Amino acid sequence: MGFKLYIIIVAVLIIFHDAGSESISDDIRNHLGSKTPYRFKYLKDDSKIKFPGCESTKMWMIIRHGSRLPSDEDIAGMNTTLKELSQQILSGHKVGKGQLTEEQLSRFANWSSSIDITKEKDLVDEGRDEMTQLAKRMYKRFPSIIKSKYNSDTFEFRATPTERAEESAKSFAIGLFDKNAPTVIIRKTSKGDPVLRFYKHCDNWQKQVKKNPNTYAEQKKLGNSLLMNQTLEKITQKLGLDNTIDLAEADLMYKACAFETAWWKDYVAPWCFAFDKDTIKVLEYYHDLKHYLMDGYGNELTSQTACEAVKNMFEHLTSKSGPNASFLFAHSGTMLKILTHMGLYKPESPLTGDFIPHESVWRLSEIDCFAANLAFVLFECKDGDHILTLHQERVVKLPACEKELCPLEHLKRVFHDTIHNCDHAAICKYNSSNDEL
Incomplete structure (x- = not known):
């Protein structure tokens, strides 16, 4: 069933972006965290990737599902809390409150949300398109690996038992095999x-x-900080609301801005107008910090849990049999932990709730948007086998390597424990003596 059959956002039916209308600036759309649409992030160049004296022969690719609907909790918030706030914004404007333009207010006047809560987290049409187009570009880059004709011996497709992952896999298959x-x-x-x-x-x-309150101490510190209070007050004044919004309400606005921007290419989400280039970065960092602590470098155990996935990658690329290409469809939590295990996007110093770094390599908007993907490609070269890593379709250099095209034997030495000593059951067995005091 198509996305537009079960979600009604009235505004999209009557307001479309045109050359003379209000739009969402890069200051906003480049800071939407893990809900950032992939069309803002992927590498447009899809020419064949090649190296002299080498031939690409195998690929292992982990792919986060495409753009989706919100969780049931966020749907409920959009359908109730944001509806009420939108009416308060319009009422305040009538008595001269707020800093929104007439056109921005007209978008609020035509906005509504009636998302079917039973469809929570389902893939949307844009998510399907993200997958289909990604597949087409990967085919062009690696035609020697990704053949145009499907064969179950040549291709492996695996997905978690969720609608959004399974539908992403199907849409990716359409991009390859029509x-x-x-x-x-x-x-x-x-x-x-x-x-x-x-x-x-x-x-x-x-x-x-995940369930340890101590994990989120730094995020809680940011949430209670003077900077966050100033941010909430600034958003309140811009919208012309009588009472200062709380963090939960600001977070709902941030998510609505991101989700609605992701769902439609030509729609300007009114909740994005709640933010400016400074306040949007505070909400972005609030989420970056959470996932740094929970899914990234905040706890060494997090990286360890990804060893089976990385081990599977090495086994696939070094096996003389099995499929040429393995496409695995999963989630944000999967992607971030694997990136961490590989040592990618590690900040020079730990992220904290005390201040927002001016430049940070750990930004969900860049590394974990919808349809985020990480590919490892085996190149058989005259001087031995090498591995090329691509993230968001861009070639990246692994921290453990001197060059982008990295000798396989070197990587096998670096990840020796991952390949030979990964014991997922032992890592995941809970022992109360491990609890932090």
């Missing part, structure tokens, strides 16, 4: 699959990290 896509076998994994969702039923990580 009318033959329905013949593609997509293997559904278990909820706690050690490769695709290794953290979901990892008791040790769940209790020591």
Whole structure:
């Protein structure tokens, strides 16, 4: 069932972006965190990637699902809290409050949200398109690996047992095989699959990290800071509201801005007008900090949980048999933990709630947007096998390597423990003595 059949946002039916209308600036759209649409981030150059004396032969690619609907909690907030606030914004304007333009106010006047809560987190049409177009570009870059004809011996498709991951896999298959896509076998994994969702039923990580209040101490510090209070007051004044909004309301606005920007290419989401180039960065960092602490470098255990996924990558690329290309469809939590295990995007100093760094390599808007992807490609060269890494379709140099095209034997030495000593069951076995005091 198509996205537009079960979600009604009245504004999109009557307001479209045109050359003379209000638009969302780069100051806003480049700071939408993990809900950032992929069309703002991917590499437009899809020419064949090649190196002299080398041939690409195998690929392992982990892909976050495409743009989706919000969680049930956020849907409820958009359908109620934001509806009420939008009416207060319009009422305040009538008595001269707020800093919004007439056109911005007209967008609020025509905005409504009636998302079917039973469709929470389902993939939307834009998410399908993100997957289809990504597949087409990857085919052009690596035609020697990604053949145009499907064969279950040549291609492996795996997805977590969620609608958004499975539908992403199907849409990716359409990009590769067009009318033959329905013949593609997509293997559904278990909820706690050690490769695709290794953290979901990892008791040790769940209790020591995700459900441990101490994990979020720095984020809580930011949430209670003078900077956050000033941010909330500034948003309140811009919207012309009588009472200062709280962090939960500001967060709902931030998510609505991001989701609605992601869903439609030509729609200007009115909630984006709540922010300016400074306040949007505070909300962005609030989420960056959370996932740095929970899914990134905040706890060493987090990186360890990803060892089975990275081990699977090495096994796939070094095997003389099996499929040429392995496409795995998963989630934000999967992507961030694998990036961390590979040592990518590690800040020079730990992120804290005391201040927002001017420049940070750990930004969800850049590294974990919708449809984020990480590919490892095996090149057989005259001087031995090498691995090329691509993130968001861009070639990146792994911290463990001197060059972008990295010798396989070197990587195998660096990740020796991952390849030979990864014991997911042992890592995830909870021991109360491990609890932080």
